Amino acid sequence: MIYLIEAFDKDSGFMASEEKLPNASDQSIKTIMGWTAEQEGWEGYDLSHEQLGALEKLLGKGIYNPAYKIQLNCNV
Numbered sequence: 001m002i003y004l005i006e007a008f009d010k011d012s013g014f015m016a017s018e019e020k021l022p023n024a025s026d027q028s029i030k031t032i033m034g035w036t037a038e039q040e041g042w043e044g045y046d047l048s049h050e051q052l053g054a055l056e057k058l059l060g061k062g063i064y065n066p067a068y069k070i071q072l073n074c075n076v
Contacts, residue, residue: 002075003029007068016068025058041076
């Protein structure tokens with residue numbers, strides 16, 4: 001599974017940025033998101049401030065910007 005953090009401009013809805021989470025972080029992502037079932041590879045999730053903070057630690061950098069709506073996307 002490929003996990004991407006995507007930032008969308010709140011005004012236009014256009015994607016402003018995309019960050020790929022490390023491949024070996026599947027279990028950490030599942031814990032952060034509170035998932036109990038496997039993802040199918042087409043899901044997208046709005047992130048709480050707490051979830052984003054934990055995912056930023058996995059990325060090794062901060063990406064929060066109040067001008068953007070931040071989501072986690074799951075892809076096969």
